[in-house]
Amino acid sequence: MMNQRRLYRTIESFASERFKTDKDLLKHVLNEIVKDETIVLKGGRVWQYDPSTESYRLIHQIGVIDRLEPGYQIRAANYQVFYRLVEHRSVLATETDRYLRKKGIIRYSATGVGEKIDTKKGKVFQYVLAFNSDTLDETLLPDLNIISLAATTLLRRRRLERKADLLEKELDKAREIQQSILPQHAFKFHHYELHGISLADRIVGGDFFDYLRSEEETDRLIVVIGDAASKGFRAAAQALYVVGALRMGLSFHTKISWLMSHINKLVNRTFSEEQFVSMFYAELSDDPKGLMLYTNAGHNSPLLYRAREEKFEALEATGQLLGPFPDGVYRVDNTHLEKGDLVVLYTDGVTEARGASEMYGEKRLADKIQEFSSLTPKEICQHLLDDVLQFSSGSEESDDKTLVVIKRMY
Numbered sequence: 001m002m003n004q005r006r007l008y009r010t011i012e013s014f015a016s017e018r019f020k021t022d023k024d025l026l027k028h029v030l031n032e033i034v035k036d037e038t039i040v041l042k043g044g045r046v047w048q049y050d051p052s053t054e055s056y057r058l059i060h061q062i063g064v065i066d067r068l069e070p071g072y073q074i075r076a077a078n079y080q081v082f083y084r085l086v087e088h089r090s091v092l093a094t095e096t097d098r099y100l101r102k103k104g105i106i107r108y109s110a111t112g113v114g115e116k117i118d119t120k121k122g123k124v125f126q127y128v129l130a131f132n133s134d135t136l137d138e139t140l141l142p143d144l145n146i147i148s149l150a151a152t153t154l155l156r157r158r159r160l161e162r163k164a165d166l167l168e169k170e171l172d173k174a175r176e177i178q179q180s181i182l183p184q185h186a187f188k189f190h191h192y193e194l195h196g197i198s199l200a201d202r203i204v205g206g207d208f209f210d211y212l213r214s215e216e217e218t219d220r221l222i223v224v225i226g227d228a229a230s231k232g233f234r235a236a237a238q239a240l241y242v243v244g245a246l247r248m249g250l251s252f253h254t255k256i257s258w259l260m261s262h263i264n265k266l267v268n269r270t271f272s273e274e275q276f277v278s279m280f281y282a283e284l285s286d287d288p289k290g291l292m293l294y295t296n297a298g299h300n301s302p303l304l305y306r307a308r309e310e311k312f313e314a315l316e317a318t319g320q321l322l323g324p325f326p327d328g329v330y331r332v333d334n335t336h337l338e339k340g341d342l343v344v345l346y347t348d349g350v351t352e353a354r355g356a357s358e359m360y361g362e363k364r365l366a367d368k369i370q371e372f373s374s375l376t377p378k379e380i381c382q383h384l385l386d387d388v389l390q391f392s393s394g395s396e397e398s399d400d401k402t403l404v405v406i407k408r409m410y
Contacts, residue, residue: 003300003301003317004142004146004278004298004317004320004321005227005278005298005299005300005321005348006348007039007143007146007147007150008146008149008150008321009348009352010036010038010039011029011032011033011146011147011150011151011154012150012153012154014028014029014032014033015028015029015154019158022114022155022158023046023048023059023060025154025155025158026046026060026113026114026127026151026155027046027059027060029151029154030044030046030060030062030129031062033147034062034063039143040133040134040135040140041063041131041132041133042063042064042065042132042133042134043061043062043063043064043065043131043132044061044062044063044065044129044130044131044132045058045060045061045062045065045068045129045130046058046059046060046061046127046128046129047059047074047127047128047129047130048126048127049076049117049124049125049126049127049128050073051117051119053073053075054075054076054077054119054120055073055074055075055076056073056074056076056082056128057071057072057073058070058071058072058073059071063132064132065132066103066104066105068099068100068103069099072099074097074100076119076121076124077121078096078097079096081093081110082110082124082125082128083121083122083123083124085110085111085112085124085125085128086112086116086122086123086124086125089111089112089144089145089148089149089324089325090109090110090111090112090141090144090145090148091109091110091141092107092108092109092110092136092137092138092140092141093107093108093110094106094107094108095107095108107136108130108136109130109131109133109136109140109144110128110129110130111128111129111130111131111144111145111147111148112124112125112127112128112148113125113126113127113128113129113148113151113152113155114126114127114151114152114155115155129147129148129151131144142320145320145324145325149273149274149276149321149324152273152274153229153273153274156272156274157274182196182198182208182209182210183196183209183210183211185197185378185381186377186378187211187221189211189213189221189284190219190284190285190286191286191288191290191337191339191408191409191410192221192284192337192406192407192408192409193376193377193406193407193409194211194223194377194404194405194406194407195376195377195378195380195381195404195405196209196211196225196381196402196403196404196405197381197382197385197401197402197403197404198400198401198402199385199400199401199402200400201349201398201399201400201401205231205235205236205399205400206227206228206229206230206231206235206236206238206239206400207225207226207227207228207239207347207349207400207401207402208224208225208226208227208228208239208242208243208402209223209224209225209226209345209402209404210222210223210224210243210246211223212224212246212247212250214250214251214253217253219285219286220283220284220285220286221283221284221285222246222250222281222282222283222284223281223282223283223284223345223404223406224243224246224279224280224281224282225279225280225299225302225345225346225347225402225404226239226242226277226278226279226280226299227277227278227279227299227347227348227400227402228242228275228276228277229274229275229276229277229278230274230275234275238267238271238275238277239277241266241267241270241271242263242267242277242279242322245262245263245266246259246263246281249262249263256281256283256293256295256330256332257295257329257330257331257332260281260295260297260319260322260330261328261329261330263322264297264322264323264325264326264328264330265326267322267323268323268324268325268326269326271323273323273324275323276298276321276322276323276324277297277321277322277323278297278298278299278300278321278322279296279297279298279299279322280294280295280296280297280299280300280302280315280345281294281295281296281297282294282302282343282345282406284406289336290336290337290338290341290408291334291335291336292334292335292336292337292343293332293333293334294315294318294332294333294334294335295318295319295330295331295332295333296315296316296317296318296319296333297317297318297319297320297321297322297328297330298317298319298320298321298322299317299347300346300347300348300351301314301315301316301317302314302315302343302344302345302346303315303342303343303344303346303362303365303366303369304335304337304341304342304343305341305342305343305344305366305369305370305373306338306341307338307339307340307341307342307373308338308340310370312366312369312370313335315333315335315343318330318331318332318333319331337406337408338408339408339409339410340373340407340408341407341408342369342373342377342380342405342406342407343405343406343407344365344369344380344384344403344404344405344406345402345403345404345405345406346365346401346402346403346404347399347400347401347402348399349398349399349400349401349402350365350384350388350401350402350403351365352399353388353389353391353392353395353398353399353401354392354395354397355391355392355394355395356394356395360388360391360392364391365384368383368384368387369384372384376407377405377406377407380405380407381403381404381405384403384405385401385403388401389401
């Protein structure tokens with residue numbers, strides 16, 4: 001499974017140009033996916049649903065694949081898979097069409113993209129992408145789901161951009177909401193000191209972090225960092241919603257995995273699918289061995305710096321993004337922090353800050369963390385942010401930037 005957030009952003013970057021039609025955009029995205037060496041897909045086809053014939057028509061094919069007859073059609077009624085896509089987004093299946101089997105397509109993937117269209121037998125996606133890969137198995141499905149989500153979001157964004165520009169009058173209200181959910185920067189808890197900074201690219205942004213502690217349970221502290229994919233008032237409102245759900249769940253003393261699954265379902269029911277959230281959730285306690293529980297919902301992998309060994313560990317994803325996938329499962333993992341160890345949580349505005357010719361990147365972030373590791377969390381946070389801002393000072397591209405540093409002091 002690839003880094004979900006990075007895969008999403010990679011596909012987003014494929015649509016930086018202007019396109020006359022949605023089909024032109026989708027063809028371009030497919031071409032770039034197949035050409036990208038970091039995405040293990042060798043070829044693909046784009047099928048468009050035609051309500052007049054109740055069939056999917058081939059509109060584009062690219063890559064190392066056998067070419068099909070241009071405009072070839074397959075009746076939706078003959079493929080139950082198309083109706084299953086509305087629920088699962090991506091599926092793997094065995095080909096039944098004689099012509100396609102003669103072309104060597106025995107097993108295939110199908111990924112739904114775009115709007116959902118009502119038919120006599122149920123809803124189907126406006127477009128279906130079929131990919132070729134050397135390893136066409138279940139491990140590919142999470143990446144195909146992200147491709148579906150990203151491509152659908154691009155199509156929807158085009159429609160929204162044609163209807164209206166960003167409503168500037170929302171900004172003041174959004175800023176007020178966002179400020180209401182951000183905690184004080186510094187926090188002390190048993191063996192630990194923490195410091196967080198969130199810098200919005202505009203007046204408001206989609207990033208958030210929080211420190212959560214139950215009044216009844218002073219022996220544990222929840223630290224979260226997240227990034228809502230939307231912007232402006234919608235992003236601030238969504239962040240407020242997620243933090244509110246976390247606070248409510250904490251008061252019920254729920255298990256971490258159940259809490260994350262419940263929040264995922266709430267976000268799925270409440271917001272449109274492109275308004276997803278990536279989030280990292282960590283739970284500290286007064287455990288003398290420094291136990292830290294965590295779960296990572298498709299967020300940038302926090303960096304854990306081991307002071308004694310002078311080495312890094314990445315706390316990678318244990319579940320999918322919050323929102324688009326209602327049946328998502330969130331595994332809880334754990335680690336132990338010793339004296340001097342650091343955990344640095346960040347959003348992609350930090351590592352993807354663009355300089356003159358390259359992005360800031362995880363390696364530079366790790367090098368700077370090691371350089372500043374003897375300092376306090378407040379000093380580390382400030383030095384890291386200053387370095388990111390100086391690195392990207394000449395770039396017109398920018399994004400929200402959020403950092404939270406956790407350090408075990410003794």
